[in-house]
Amino acid sequence: MLDGNYNGMTEYLLQKEPQRGAIYHYPPGIWFSDELKRWMVTCPQLIRQAMSDRAFDVPAFDFSPVMRKMGVDLHHVEEIRKWFPMAEEGERHAILREKFARHITQQTACVLKSLEDELDARKLALLKIDREEEFCFYSYFMRPVMLKVIGSLANTRLPEEFAVEMIPQFLDDAISPMRRKTIIELLNNIVSAFPNKWTQEQKYFSCAVIALSANTLPSSISLTIVETLHLQPGRLLSEMDWSADLLRTGLPLIEKIVARDTVLGPFELKKGDRVRLFIEADGLFPDQHPRYSDLFFAVGSHKCVGMNLSRQIWAKFTEFLSAIPRRMVVLDVSERTGDYVFNYPQSIKVRFDV
Numbered sequence: 001m002l003d004g005n006y007n008g009m010t011e012y013l014l015q016k017e018p019q020r021g022a023i024y025h026y027p028p029g030i031w032f033s034d035e036l037k038r039w040m041v042t043c044p045q046l047i048r049q050a051m052s053d054r055a056f057d058v059p060a061f062d063f064s065p066v067m068r069k070m071g072v073d074l075h076h077v078e079e080i081r082k083w084f085p086m087a088e089e090g091e092r093h094a095i096l097r098e099k100f101a102r103h104i105t106q107q108t109a110c111v112l113k114s115l116e117d118e119l120d121a122r123k124l125a126l127l128k129i130d131r132e133e134e135f136c137f138y139s140y141f142m143r144p145v146m147l148k149v150i151g152s153l154a155n156t157r158l159p160e161e162f163a164v165e166m167i168p169q170f171l172d173d174a175i176s177p178m179r180r181k182t183i184i185e186l187l188n189n190i191v192s193a194f195p196n197k198w199t200q201e202q203k204y205f206s207c208a209v210i211a212l213s214a215n216t217l218p219s220s221i222s223l224t225i226v227e228t229l230h231l232q233p234g235r236l237l238s239e240m241d242w243s244a245d246l247l248r249t250g251l252p253l254i255e256k257i258v259a260r261d262t263v264l265g266p267f268e269l270k271k272g273d274r275v276r277l278f279i280e281a282d283g284l285f286p287d288q289h290p291r292y293s294d295l296f297f298a299v300g301s302h303k304c305v306g307m308n309l310s311r312q313i314w315a316k317f318t319e320f321l322s323a324i325p326r327r328m329v330v331l332d333v334s335e336r337t338g339d340y341v342f343n344y345p346q347s348i349k350v351r352f353d354v
């Protein structure tokens with residue numbers, strides 16, 4: 001039933017389908033997509049199995065051949081890619097994980113302090129917005145706050161004019177060559193803007209930190225806020241029952257490559273097959289409220305290193321929102337187009353009616 005297109009939608013965009021909860025939980029939760037030429041796995045048990053089994057390897061995230069043909073300067077991008085733990089296995093993977101873990105621990109206090117300061121600075125402005133005035137919660141509030149947070153995590157200052165939220169799309173193998181070219185040029189500009197005294201390693205690692213956080217964090221937090229408002233209509237932000245955990249993730253899927261012939265559910269998978277794991281499936285059910293799932297942060301050896309920090313950041317947001325005695329009505333949410341990996345709400349039109 002899930003082969004090819006359904007509801008007129010391409011399987012590339014299954015993660016954007018409003019009714020996908022039912023599709024995710026339709027047995028056996030694994031099928032081969034002729035359109036994507038890869039296995040689609042939506043059954044949470046099979047996803048867990050694939051994440052913990054050494055028969056599944058990481059993809060290389062190497063898009064250089066196409067770009068080279070377009071004459072794009074790939075020097076910086078290839079150096080940045082070397083710092084992605086989710087593109088490595090074995091000893092190099094262990095070294096990169098350790099480096100990220102140490103970096104995140106070192107930056108945590110400073111990230112949380114910059115978040116608190118930024119939220120404090122924006123509270124009055126939020127309280128002063130006229131009743132019934134429409135504004136974009138993402139561009140007016142979420143984006144500037146997140147630029148501070150991600151900048152502080154990457155040990156740099158991210159000016160508003162740098163579209164850093166485009167950078168993680170670099171990891172998407174389906175984006176258009178033009179968008180990839182724009183992202184590479186943006187990365188080249190960011191690398192050039194770092195202080196001269198920084199080592200090459202500091203510059204490239206900092207870009208890798210941005211790539212891993214600049215979509216996952218703002219999108220998961222924004223989607224969770226929107227979902228909470230949807231589930232508890234009519235309440236003031238200060239009276240909402242804010243979930244301790246994120247209810248939605250902005251990274252609905254990840255991919256693996258089959259390293260040796262293996263079996264997943266009822267199917268035999270061959271070495272070299274590509275596998276798409278819909279990690280949001282366990283948090284989305286048909287006709288049920290969304291709920292937190294540990295799969296949002298992956299399980300196994302590539303489990304997210306930024307999970308604890310992300311949860312602490314979400315806790316600061318809930319603390320902040322719990323002190324805003326206003327009722328926010330969501331008018332429209334539009335997600336980024338031309339995006340085949342993230343669910344990224346780049347416009348959230350709202351108004352306060354109290």
Ligand code: HEM
Nearest residue numbers: 085086100212213216217220254297298302304305306310
């Ligand atoms: C709500 C926010 C976040 C979500 C939902 C999230 C989710 C994930 C997921 C699903 C993976 C596995 C990727 C894969 O195997 O292909 C991952 C890996 C990773 N994440 Fe996060 N992440 C978040 C925030 C962050 C932040 C803030 C950082 C900090 C830089 C971070 C750093 C990492 C790193 C280093 C890995 C690679 C781990 C490895 O391969 O061993 N994440 N994340």
